[in-house]
Amino acid sequence: MDIKQIYLVSPRGFCAGVKRAVGIVEAVLKKYGAPIYIRHHIVHNVHVVKGFESQGVIFIEELEKVPDKSVVVFSSHGSPPSLYTMAKKKNLILYDATCPLVIKVHLEAKRYAMMGYFIIYIGQKNHPEAIGVLGEVSKESIVLIERIEDLDKARIPKNKKKIILTQTTLSFDDTKILVEQIQKKYPLVILPPVFDICFSTQNRQNAVKALARKTKTIIVIGSKASSNSNKLRYVAEKEGAKAYLIDDETDINIKWFKNIESVGITAGASAPEQLVKRVTAFFSGDQTIIKDIETIRETVAFPFPKSI
Ligand code: SF4
The missing domain is CATH 3.40.1010.20 (4-hydroxy-3-methylbut-2-enyl diphosphate reductase, catalytic domain)
Structure with a gap:
């Protein structure tokens, strides 16, 4: 493998909703200590989930299984109203990390x-x-x-x-x-005043398009369960690149990079920046040039619930 040029595109990685969700779990853990329960994976990234599990977080799908009066966080993806009703019935101490x-x-x-x-x-x-x-x-x-x-x-x-x-x-x-x-x-069908695909998703997809104009080999860091990471890989391929979705550098097959001199790296909205550093280091040699491409600067941050 002889990668001469790495393009690091941004925006990439944690979006405002994921930063808020991860921050809520950290704050709840600090406030109550382990164990706390999270309904569904807080964000769809195996590293984030394993990191919290190692701190005593228990991930569950069925809220019925959580002992009454426990501390519970609902994931960033949103939950149906029936789960809020159940949380009340079970006297759970509930924190909602649903993205605004x-x-x-x-x-x-x-x-x-x-x-x-x-x-x-x-x-x-x-x-x-x-x-x-x-x-x-x-x-x-x-x-x-x-x-x-x-x-x-x-x-x-x-x-x-x-x-x-x-x-x-x-x-x-x-x-x-x-x-x-x-x-x-249905010609009379209407759309909401603001389109529902969020700005972070749009920004990351626009960024990966810019990346595909620089290099035709793209690494998307993200987990298989992550919808937006899968879409980044898909958008990159639609732009004519060969794109690989990986959790981290251990998923990389060096055969993919035979006769390849440049690689682009992005990360899904739930993938931590630490993984970008690890993957970049994997490709870097003494002569490798690393170039940043920023298509737009994201400044949006969502506030935490007042109770924490
Ligand atoms: S991808 Fe968009 S909707 Fe999903 S958590 Fe991030 S900001 Fe929220």
């Missing part, structure tokens, strides 16, 4: 359903964010669409007003195409 931009979509779903709209929700089946939003309204008021073929099969009432909402971490370009196809079929 996911909460925005929950509120839109509730508001538009109350106004009599039918919601066409573009998202990934079984993703916790989609499950959370679908749980906000009656089954008769919403349908989940992953691809255009789902639209033909979906039972969408003809005589109801319609709105499109989306998961926050989808491919911006693909979602735009899907929205246009839905608009062709």
